[in-house]
Amino acid sequence: MHGKFLVTLVLIFSTLIFIPDAIAQRHSKGEDTDILRTRPKLVVGIVVDQMRYDYITRFYDHFGDDGFKRFIEKGFNCKNNHYNYAPTSTGPGHTSVYTGTTPATHGVIGNNWYDKESGEDVYCAGDDSYSSVGTTSDAGKMSPHRINVTTITDELRLHTQMRGKTIAIALKDRGAVLPGGHTTNAAYWFHGADEGNWITSSYYMKTLPKWVNDFNTSRKVEGYKKSWTTLKNIDDYLESTADDNAYEGLFDAESKSTFPHSPPSLLNKKADFDVIKSTPYGNSLTTDFALAAIDGESLGSDEVPDFLAVSFSSTDYVGHKFGVSSKEVEDTYLRLDQDLERLFKALDKKVGENEYTVFLTADHAAVEVPAYLKDQGIPASNLKWEGNKAKFEQFLEFTYGTTDIVKNFSNFQYFLDHDVIKNLDLSVQEVQETLALELLGYEGVDRTYTAYQLWQNDFTHGIPYILQNGYNQKRSGDVMVVLKPGTATSGLTGSTHGSPQVYDTHVPLLFYGKGIKKGSTVERTEIVDAAPTIAVLLGISFPSGTTGQPVAKAIE
Template sequence: MLKNTFTIFFIFLLSHACFSQRAADQKISEQLLENTSSRPKLVVGIVVDQMRYDYLTRFENKFGEGGFKRMINEGFNCKNNHFNYVPTYTGPGHASVYTGTTPKYHGIIANYWYDKESKERVYCAGDSKVQSVGTKANSGQMSPHRMQTTTFGDENRLFTQMRGKTIGIAIKDRGAILPAGHTANAAYWFHGKDEGQWISSTFYMNELPKWVKDFNKEHSVSKYLTTWNTLYDISTYTESGPDLNNFEGGFKGKETATFPYNLDDLKDKNEGYEILKATAFGNNLTTDFALAAIEGEQLGKDDYTDVLALSYSSPDYVGHNFGVNSKEVQDTYLRLDKDLERLLNYLDSHVGENNYTVFLTADHAAIDAPAYLQSVRIPAGYLDFKQTRERFKAFMEETYKASDLVENISNNQVFLNREKIKALGLNLQNVQEAIVNELISYKNVDKVYSATTMATTQFNTGIESLMQMGYNQKRSGDVLIVPDPSFISYSRTGSTHGSGLNHDTHVPLLFFGKGIEKGETLQKTSITDIAPTMSALLGTSFPNGSTGTPLEFVLD
């Protein structure tokens, strides 16, 4: 009898505890729903890889009303938006947009860099500890583990008790992974070659979701391997240079870099499906996959804000190949405008017109091909690293009677062998300064600074300030070099980026949708202001390393 009474009493306590826990969980859910009711159901962050601000104004008359123009006319346009650090590369750019800080703090100092501990070159998203998902190739061995701070998507995940989703999508792995952050539900990128598949890594999952498998099966990338001709009559493309010129790269197997391009015929000589990356159709593929993700993941369908980090990688490939003044770049942006319109219309119908917020920016801009600039008498040119390296090597050997004091030279930085310097009884700071004084005398070298200067002197303006915000004491080199303006290390065709000059730092910043004011400003804004602005809109904590300022005038 006593035993039965105890059992009944225990069951009562257990059921009461379970009921209390359910009630507590219900109360937490109700509080979260109350807190999130005024927030957008979905935030879509769009980063266009290699987009100059003047593309918005130069191609304006050719854009439709539903893409870029809709965001400008119905949203907020920050016309004087810049990167506030160097180098202006893809990895650092995507990380900075979403973390609200610079390489000085988030640690993504370049796409690739020399790692001073392992003594090897590392990739910003590379991770040998994870495995590919969706392919047997090693192109899936990626994660955000080298990024040292959180993104606003991470903070939204924490705020919603992991109920709000974050999905990253880009053709480039780094364009999907770094924006998605550390807590993302998934990041997907495109593996071309002979497969043409969207893939991921075991950092996120062990198997691709059904909707991704279905997309890979049903949306065969072969359909994008069509003929790339201009969207409109090429004679109307008066905002770009002549189609036939000496400043473009083109594709293997085609004698001239001129329209049209039969991609199916050219693919075998251009790494198979990889050719899609360097065409406007890469953006079509990305948009199609993004729409499938919104549906497959049911983004924006509940009361907890989701984040879609969407990056358009193809404009960068096109720009590198053909140059910023090419007909190919113009056509790519006119077609991207159509993709943007398609995306916004889909969001209207599937999430609701007043239920989502979008921002659009770029990870960097780009310079005109220096060969073209030279042809119109603007100072520009190409760096001869071979000659510079030989002279510098001779200087080091003559000065210090040693040939191994320099471990690596990359990203315009010199990495010294500190153990060797110590073993020889040399003073590190003195060696750094001696190199500074040597390199500043070289042709096409504009400025040189030591790591000691970067760490001990506060710069507030100019290129020195940008260098300092890109300098990471743990990861950057001992000596930092700035080439002459508009001098690059690149082929004589196509365009590149990386400097702190306006042609690389000035990028669009458009806000649109729920919680956004209508307007524009010429007040200078920084790329690092985007993440804290999104955090302010969502009412979450700022990313833990954020140094940007919320743009109060953008928010409704």
């Protein structure tokens, strides 16, 4: 009897030890499964064209609670986020955000570039093998065929066996085509001119779906053909320069660059819809269409994740025309804040709070208007490259007896004719170095690099690191030129971009929503980190060319 009692005690004791352990193991396995299955119903990727990081801090006190502030106060803010390549322009920017890599890998080295195989200039999204859908013009002849790798949108489509939808939207064709990737269900962009319609390419479909036709026939676009006045009292826009200044461009038929802007083309309801792009109303139109897409495509309506890629392009048009310190830029961002609020509230209602994830970044930043910097005593200049071009051609004639040694100059890269160099019994490396040394002494030039340098070295920081990431061995040129800081070759008004300088590389990277921690970091992140961060969150494969790293601190 005594022995049976001891056996019973041992069994009870063992059970008491085992049960909590079993529960713990089962709980742990359950947590692991939950983590693997924690996915948003919808991912929304937002790219703001030509957005500097300091727009957030400059205009913050004017923002409402549910636009940019929702990102900052409830999401994750990468304060030290940079483009790690040049040229910093729209085509490469959108491609890098969505591929998680740089032009060195994905191959989109500019908006336009000289194609060494065909000997012609090519456009990053242009493709004559497809036709326009939604317009009789050639504006729809586009495809993503110049991207060499997959995008995060491609990887989500592949992971869900094409059940998850991807829709890409932008005023600019490249702002929709490149983020959409190779497998997107649809990419739509705005064709202004005298039509004012959202269109696409036969790469995606043969005819526009009913919801797009309904949107176009509603003529909602005509409601944005109206005078541009400031959202708030202009006297409260203390974060900008005076409204009447010499650093801003003009709309057609305007004599002064001051508010209100009411050029005839903006008031005419039936013609010249392109003018809307250069006002904040272009962003509002984009938001309207994005909301229509959520309904029309039933995005985020089931457990299979969908992806909506939206690019706000009007910020770039406004920045180019008026400059980064203008009241026009400030007003554009205050109105964009309201559009973001509209988008967030629609997502809360249609997809569900904490059921979607959003990231926001930019395709590049911008330089202050050089003339404005110069007037403030800061080294800057507007350079006319034509003078350097004439001097350089004289040097080529004197040194080599011909200018044919250079095939093309674009994106501040010189493309050499290797056959001519060979016929002259010269070394390509020596010619590259000779030209780079010559150009180094030209007006406005800060430094030069050769393709041979970028082939032979592995740079890890600074300007050469940025240039190397932008250099594609099959597509890029032979000699790279970097202008001095604060130097631009655009006109005397408005801002521009494209350089490897920090004012062009420092852009926001914000995350919000399901699976995202609340917080911020001042550690350096790079634009190529956005895609792998979303890939980790979704539990899907990284885009095939990924060189970025997930922002671990941003993920729960």
